[in-house]
Amino acid sequence: MREYDVAIVGAGPAGMSAASQAAALGLSVVLMDEQPRAGGQIYRNVGAASRGRLDWLGPDYAHGRGLVEQLASAPGVTHLTSATVWDVSSALEVSYLQGGSAAQCRAKHLIVATGAMERPSPLPGWTLPGVMNAGAAQIMMKVGGAVPEGRIVLVGGGPLLYLVAVQLLDAGAQVAALLETSPKHNRRPAMRHLMGALRAPGYLIKGMRLLARIRRAGVAHHFADAEVAIEGGDTAEAVVFNAGGKANRIAVDTVLLHHGVIPNVQLTRMLRLEHDWDARQLAWRPRCDAYGVSSHEAISVTGDGAGIGGARAAECSGAIAALGAACRLGVIDASALQAKAAPLLAEHQAQLRIRPFLDTLYQPPDWLLTPTDDTIVCRCEEVTAGQIRDMARLGCTGPNQTKFFSRSGMGPCQGRMCGVTVAQLIAQTRGVSVEDAGYYRIRPPLKPIPLAALASMDETPPAG
Amino acid sequence: MFREVDASRLDEAPACHIEVDGHKVAVREGEPLAAALLKAAVIPMRHSVVSGEPRAPYCMMGVCFECLVEVDGVPNVQACMTSVREGMTVRRQHGARQIGGQA
Ligand SMILES: Cc1cc2nc3c(=O)[nH]c(=O)nc-3n(C[C@H](O)[C@H](O)[C@H](O)COP(=O)(O)OP(=O)(O)OC[C@H]3O[C@@H](n4cnc5c(N)ncnc54)[C@H](O)[C@@H]3O)c2cc1C
Numbered sequence A: 001m002r003e004y005d006v007a008i009v010g011a012g013p014a015g016m017s018a019a020s021q022a023a024a025l026g027l028s029v030v031l032m033d034e035q036p037r038a039g040g041q042i043y044r045n046v047g048a049a050s051r052g053r054l055d056w057l058g059p060d061y062a063h064g065r066g067l068v069e070q071l072a073s074a075p076g077v078t079h080l081t082s083a084t085v086w087d088v089s090s091a092l093e094v095s096y097l098q099g100g101s102a103a104q105c106r107a108k109h110l111i112v113a114t115g116a117m118e119r120p121s122p123l124p125g126w127t128l129p130g131v132m133n134a135g136a137a138q139i140m141m142k143v144g145g146a147v148p149e150g151r152i153v154l155v156g157g158g159p160l161l162y163l164v165a166v167q168l169l170d171a172g173a174q175v176a177a178l179l180e181t182s183p184k185h186n187r188r189p190a191m192r193h194l195m196g197a198l199r200a201p202g203y204l205i206k207g208m209r210l211l212a213r214i215r216r217a218g219v220a221h222h223f224a225d226a227e228v229a230i231e232g233g234d235t236a237e238a239v240v241f242n243a244g245g246k247a248n249r250i251a252v253d254t255v256l257l258h259h260g261v262i263p264n265v266q267l268t269r270m271l272r273l274e275h276d277w278d279a280r281q282l283a284w285r286p287r288c289d290a291y292g293v294s295s296h297e298a299i300s301v302t303g304d305g306a307g308i309g310g311a312r313a314a315e316c317s318g319a320i321a322a323l324g325a326a327c328r329l330g331v332i333d334a335s336a337l338q339a340k341a342a343p344l345l346a347e348h349q350a351q352l353r354i355r356p357f358l359d360t361l362y363q364p365p366d367w368l369l370t371p372t373d374d375t376i377v378c379r380c381e382e383v384t385a386g387q388i389r390d391m392a393r394l395g396c397t398g399p400n401q402t403k404f405f406s407r408s409g410m411g412p413c414q415g416r417m418c419g420v421t422v423a424q425l426i427a428q429t430r431g432v433s434v435e436d437a438g439y440y441r442i443r444p445p446l447k448p449i450p451l452a453a454l455a456s457m458d459e460t461p462p463a464g
Numbered sequence B: 001m002f003r004e005v006d007a008s009r010l011d012e013a014p015a016c017h018i019e020v021d022g023h024k025v026a027v028r029e030g031e032p033l034a035a036a037l038l039k040a041a042v043i044p045m046r047h048s049v050v051s052g053e054p055r056a057p058y059c060m061m062g063v064c065f066e067c068l069v070e071v072d073g074v075p076n077v078q079a080c081m082t083s084v085r086e087g088m089t090v091r092r093q094h095g096a097r098q099i100g101g102q103a
């Protein structure tokens, strides 16, 4: 089995900068990502994007080009593309699926840089065709060069919602309305974090420019009073909500939902790392020290997978995690670690200054975090919020028990779409903390592995 | 349900063909299968295994599993994580779960 000093899972800004930094220190590195190209979610496909595509999607997207080029020229990095990691043993043997066959490699240190996913938005009608995440529509722009046809309504809150609206407008798509769901009562507590936000590099100005562009385009801008629902038959037909005490119904072809992003904890949970419930970001995050080292000393977690900080913070934290790993492996000593990491740690802190403001202002409404009884929370097995509440009342204390009785979390997505919601519903119903409710026990394989692929498992990795 | 933007913003991926439920569909080499299917208005992409509700891609990044299709005879492939190739054969998966069948 091939052995590397460091194995990195995820080639977004965090994973790419970790790989480049580790290689620069002379470590042998394997970088694995299930995408065909480096970039992660923000920089999807950036290495292959045409000039026109880069101009359209903007400078924050084009920034990723530099990271991709730096990675490509880094010596000693084996980059395995279209490689899905589905298991990691306690001896840090990493099992992955590439090109239909399973293979393994071993590492002395593992860096998890698997990033974030958009927070699931369980509201009535969210399973209808014609409804997708705003980030999913953005992926259609980045890799498909395409925008939805017909009338689009964006629903939710946060900077990415505004960015996607502007990217759609710039491509001539028909944005009929922007419907914000963040409760008005978030505003006052958010203002307490305004000073920090003003000291964060450029974020507020960018947000204001996006909003101004949306306003100039004449997009109707609503603020929902309470629950938003999507109606339709075979596809979405209308968004229904109250705003300012008035009932509204907007006809749509496509609804784009976005309620921020949360760490994708599937791999860190499978690794049995310690996790904490972040009460401000309303999400689980693996417990890490300043260098990203988790509750397992040979495993670091970096980037948005360790807690949401955004792309620039992810880029800093990837390099910091690589330095930490290099120190643990004896390549640099503690004083060299401190000297090299100091400017990166300072930059990381600077990038994080915007978070308390954003996290507070765009905290999703309670009706989304703990939906009404008829709303489906587990899309795979079609389990509703009411069923989860009933089971909690009958004595189920956590998601693993409701899974046993209802199959929620047992479908192909393995709880990625319902895990946070189920834990919050159980906590709400039983009057306990989300931490006490807990999370699904995640077992390998992380993604379904065809039997034929296992049969072909051999120890030499396919060519990267 | 999705249309391509004007040519100045497109990447120059060569066109190729795949077969979807017996119909020939023009796509761009290497793009994610789910993106190609959305542009070809292959909606719904599947039906849920419990009640048979119509479904379509929700996340485009491999976490929701709403894009499961059969590709070259292999069932339950994530279309959003699969790059299209000339000659790929795709079938949509319909109907409720069969007892003893794969979820
Ligand atoms: C859909 C989406 C769109 C976004 N768009 C923007 C944007 O336009 N602007 C912005 O500022 N922020 C955006 N974000 C926020 C984003 O989370 C961060 O800014 C940034 O991408 C985080 O970088 P990262 O390196 O931590 O993780 P990511 O960039 O998410 O990279 C993680 C990588 O890990 C890979 N991976 C995950 N699990 C496995 C596995 N088991 N095996 C192999 N590979 C795996 C993924 O394929 C991915 O490439 C977006 C987020 C999402 C979810």
Ligand code: FES
Binding pocket: B034, B056, B057, B058, B059, B060, B061, B062, B063, B064, B065, B066, B067, B068, B078, B079, B080, B081
């Ligand atoms: S669209 Fe979500 S997994 Fe493919």
